[in-house]
Amino acid sequence: MKKSDIEKRLQSDLKNATPSDFESLKRACGLQGEKRLAKATVPVYKRAVATAGGGATSKGGFSFGKIMAGTLAFALAVVVAVTALFGLFGRKNKPVGGYFILDINPSVEIDYDADGKVTEVIGLNEDGRVLLYGLQSQKGKTYDDVANVIVNRCLKLGYFTVEDVNNAILVSATSLKGGKDETRTNEMKVALTNVFSEKKMAGVVITGVVNEALNETATSYGIDVQKYGLILHYLKLCNLDENSENGQAVLREYAKKSVRALYEAIDDKQDEIEENEAFAPLAEKIEHIIDSLESTQSEAMLDILKRVVEDMKKAETIGDCFVKKGILLNALNGLKEESPSLKDAIERVEADIETAFENWFENETFQKWGKTVEDLFNEREDKYRDNPDTGGENFDYENWLEENRKHEEDFSSDWFGKKNEWKELKRP
Amino acid sequence: MSLDKLALKIAKRDEKAFERLYEDLRRVVFAVCLGVVKNRGVAEELTQETFVTVWQKTAEFRGVGYKTWILTIARNKAITLLKKRQRETPVDFSENERLGGFFEPQMEVGIALKWALETLDEQDRQIVLMRNAGMKAKEVAEILQLPRGTVSWRYAEALKILKEKLEEA
Numbered sequence: 001m002k003k004s005d006i007e008k009r010l011q012s013d014l015k016n017a018t019p020s021d022f023e024s025l026k027r028a029c030g031l032q033g034e035k036r037l038a039k040a041t042v043p044v045y046k047r048a049v050a051t052a053g054g055g056a057t058s059k060g061g062f063s064f065g066k067i068m069a070g071t072l073a074f075a076l077a078v079v080v081a082v083t084a085l086f087g088l089f090g091r092k093n094k095p096v097g098g099y100f101i102l103d104i105n106p107s108v109e110i111d112y113d114a115d116g117k118v119t120e121v122i123g124l125n126e127d128g129r130v131l132l133y134g135l136q137s138q139k140g141k142t143y144d145d146v147a148n149v150i151v152n153r154c155l156k157l158g159y160f161t162v163e164d165v166n167n168a169i170l171v172s173a174t175s176l177k178g179g180k181d182e183t184r185t186n187e188m189k190v191a192l193t194n195v196f197s198e199k200k201m202a203g204v205v206i207t208g209v210v211n212e213a214l215n216e217t218a219t220s221y222g223i224d225v226q227k228y229g230l231i232l233h234y235l236k237l238c239n240l241d242e243n244s245e246n247g248q249a250v251l252r253e254y255a256k257k258s259v260r261a262l263y264e265a266i267d268d269k270q271d272e273i274e275e276n277e278a279f280a281p282l283a284e285k286i287e288h289i290i291d292s293l294e295s296t297q298s299e300a301m302l303d304i305l306k307r308v309v310e311d312m313k314k315a316e317t318i319g320d321c322f323v324k325k326g327i328l329l330n331a332l333n334g335l336k337e338e339s340p341s342l343k344d345a346i347e348r349v350e351a352d353i354e355t356a357f358e359n360w361f362e363n364e365t366f367q368k369w370g371k372t373v374e375d376l377f378n379e380r381e382d383k384y385r386d387n388p389d390t391g392g393e394n395f396d397y398e399n400w401l402e403e404n405r406k407h408e409e410d411f412s413s414d415w416f417g418k419k420n421e422w423k424e425l426k427r428p
Numbered sequence: 429m430s431l432d433k434l435a436l437k438i439a440k441r442d443e444k445a446f447e448r449l450y451e452d453l454r455r456v457v458f459a460v461c462l463g464v465v466k467n468r469g470v471a472e473e474l475t476q477e478t479f480v481t482v483w484q485k486t487a488e489f490r491g492v493g494y495k496t497w498i499l500t501i502a503r504n505k506a507i508t509l510l511k512k513r514q515r516e517t518p519v520d521f522s523e524n525e526r527l528g529g530f531f532e533p534q535m536e537v538g539i540a541l542k543w544a545l546e547t548l549d550e551q552d553r554q555i556v557l558m559r560n561a562g563m564k565a566k567e568v569a570e571i572l573q574l575p576r577g578t579v580s581w582r583y584a585e586a587l588k589i590l591k592e593k594l595e596e597a
Contacts, residue, residue: 001591006540009594010560013538017462018455019472022447028476029483031443129444275430318432319493370436373444 096176100188101259103170106131118146124263133377147191158384162391167203168411172226200391202400204408209415223255229416230262237269279321282360283313289352296342435494439487457502459561463554464506466545468535478502499571543593552586559583
């Protein structure tokens, strides 16, 4: 038995034994138990069970009543059997639940049941969570209700502005049976365009990315274009070429993941990049401070100090940064003891390093790290408080749409490009 | 999301961040607790208690290693509870040992984990569980206050013992 086999077994046993009851933990922490709405479920098709009908019988032998009862029972059984059979075949055509993905820049998943009623609304990325922050349960609502809520919130939080021609939503519905649900997709499109029309605001709702090259490649991987686009975005963040060996491996792995998991992976990767880049400015500042010792220290000593600073640039956590700071300050303390005449100069450097660290914690990047969804929601709400929630009285949405079909086509063929441009514009 | 970011958000009572932390660290916290108390049910309770403390105290956290802080909380809770139960336990240590030092019946665990709990001594057990919960040797060394080389060596030896047991079984 190999070491790796033992480790696999241990890891599997640990995984199975580890508790995973977050709801219970929330209660223990005194947090409001979040009401998890039931996921969309496929209704159980109930088959009637035929029972032999009873009727008055006379003793001994057959009676008319008995014959009638028997005939009726038989007829009933036939009807039930036929209905059941019809049900089995007809079941293919029975509606089932599924989920919409609404991609604006906030990305939102809306789960629905077999009757087309909403069961849950989830933010898929940070903007999606900000968009939905504080929203009351939408369970049982229709598409029209939810479409209204989504568009209103986009206006309230500045993701849309009524006169902006670049307001756009990409919507798709996926059935729980698997595969796209064109009917539901179009129903949601109608609901959203109705809201645009009622609010007299410009905006397009597209139901797919119409780009032959993208479509063909996505199909070759067995996925739809929207998912393919997300994976390409992830590959770009990882600096991976889609056609490289690693790129292909990631693509095939992520093609199996859910859309929700893809959004999470993208969020994590973006966080990682942000964090990796966060410590570099601090380290550069420290390097500049160390440079002030150039005239007083040997090159060898300066090299040692700068190597510590180089490590600080690659720090993965604040803790790592502090450890490097500790090493630097220890080294500087050592220098002070060796060269008492340089005490003042070195103490100035030590003080500058402390100040650089304090200032860094006040900076925008670090402050942003601590922002919760509630903070971001409040910021956006404050900033876009004066955004009108309807357009001009004379605005005719249907006319505008007709005159801007090309605009709709542009979005449809280059959704990902347009979204990136637009995302930058809409940052608070 | 990094633990630093999670810590900042949890300090501001962000439930989503707390849930994320729970998902990321529940296995390793459980492994730390189980390594001390050897009893799955008790380790589950200690895991929950650890996260409750984390929720309550993150705003006061001032240190360089959020994960180290959390795992130290877990280990200290487990050790405190074990010592308390041992003080309360009557004389029959052999039975008590079999039950992992607790009167709570041992919940079922997989065979590899069972042998790790029953066969390995305290330190090896903790090293093996923590390493297989995803911790690096350096991290285990920090929590257990051992040299890193010792952690690596003892881990290798512990796996040899487990290998024999699993092959016999």
